Amino acid sequence: MAEAFRIGLLGHGTVGGAFETLLTERCEQIAAITGLRPEISGVLTRSRGDFEEILGGCDLIVELMGGLDPARDYVLRAIAAGRHVVTANKQLLSHHGEELWGAAREHGVQLRFEASVAGVVPVIRVLQESLAGARIDRIHGIVNGTTNYILSEMASRGCSYADALADAQRLGYAEADPTEDVNGRDAAAKMAILARLAFDTPVHIDQVTYEGIELITADDMQYAEDLGLGLKLIGTAERIDGKLAVRVHPAFLYSGHPLASVHGPFNAVTVESEAITEITMSGPGAGGPQTASAVLGDVISAMIPPASTPETTQALQIVDDVESAFYLHMEVEDRPGVLAEVAALLGAEGASIKSVVQQGLGERARLVMVVHPLLESRFFEAVARIGSLDFLRSPPRAIRVIDEEFV
């Protein structure tokens, strides 16, 4: 009979419950691989268990409570007591990652967190291990399944944002309170973690600029289709002139982009580097059993060493004014000279137009265009001036376009 490997489980909700079920199912196979038989030696929820007692009786802590407090305190105490820790908590790592990784290095234990970004998609492992030798230039990610589901529904059914959100809630793809999903903050936390690993530089969630999908209309989707574009909530982390930009915003993609075909609640991450060209990983981004599978993978890895998150080797300056291509949507009066005036204001800021669609007559006249990449501050300067033109019937709407073609 293999020796027991005792797991203290903090949190027994959607993921914690699924983790216990999966561990029970896979126990024999894990014992065969590792020579140790994993078992849950204690469970902590709000109504049962005592943290000190669980810590004293375990070899490893799995933290699936979520939130910052008391998760940070428990994880630090577990590390200080020499226990490996596995967590799925993106909030915790995007706020306190450096402190926790530093503590893990100091105490010689592993802190694993595959399930904190993109659920079961093994992106953390790939960045930490498989691509450890590559110099990464850029990461694009669809790292929030709720918003990807909503945008996919709006595109395929032509429905409104509100209707697609209601469907997502009914099907369990969105929380009762979906604020942090739809406003981009959930994706920002995940991009902070990916950027930290890919660029070896400390990144706090407050350094990630983010914008959500709440203002996207069915109209935008329709025009985008005419322009050959599809809309996603995209997280980007990229090197720019020796600095680092990390951001999340809705962005249009041309159909050849590897993320353009990722639909529904799926997540996907594209890693670009000169050495490897481009790698895309995709799969389910959430769900109890799926997330539990990533957590169990981390537990098995911790049972057979090594791996700890290395110290940061750089402190890249983080910038937020970067170059981007844009989609610009304007409801205009139906009269001559409108396009010329808009083009002149864009041109004054160095923006040139890539494609234009003019549709509708009278009250329904629309002018929709894509402009070539330029510094975002200059584009928004031009949009502010366009916004005060007398022929505009409502404020102009701008959405970034990821202007890369992959063949």
Ligand SMILES: NC(=O)c1ccc[n+]([C@@H]2O[C@H](COP(=O)([O-])OP(=O)(O)OC[C@H]3O[C@@H](n4cnc5c(N)ncnc54)[C@H](OP(=O)(O)O)[C@@H]3O)[C@@H](O)[C@H]2O)c1
């Ligand atoms: N759900 C997903 O699909 C998914 C996907 C990827 C990552 N994650 C991450 O996985 C973690 C867990 O998510 P979840 O969906 O399983 O959450 P959940 O269903 O809300 O479960 C949370 C569990 O933690 C316990 N808990 C919360 N605060 C506590 C406290 N102060 N003291 C003791 N126990 C406490 C709760 O206890 P009670 O039972 O007493 O309330 C509950 O058992 C989060 O970090 C989340 O971001 C989730």
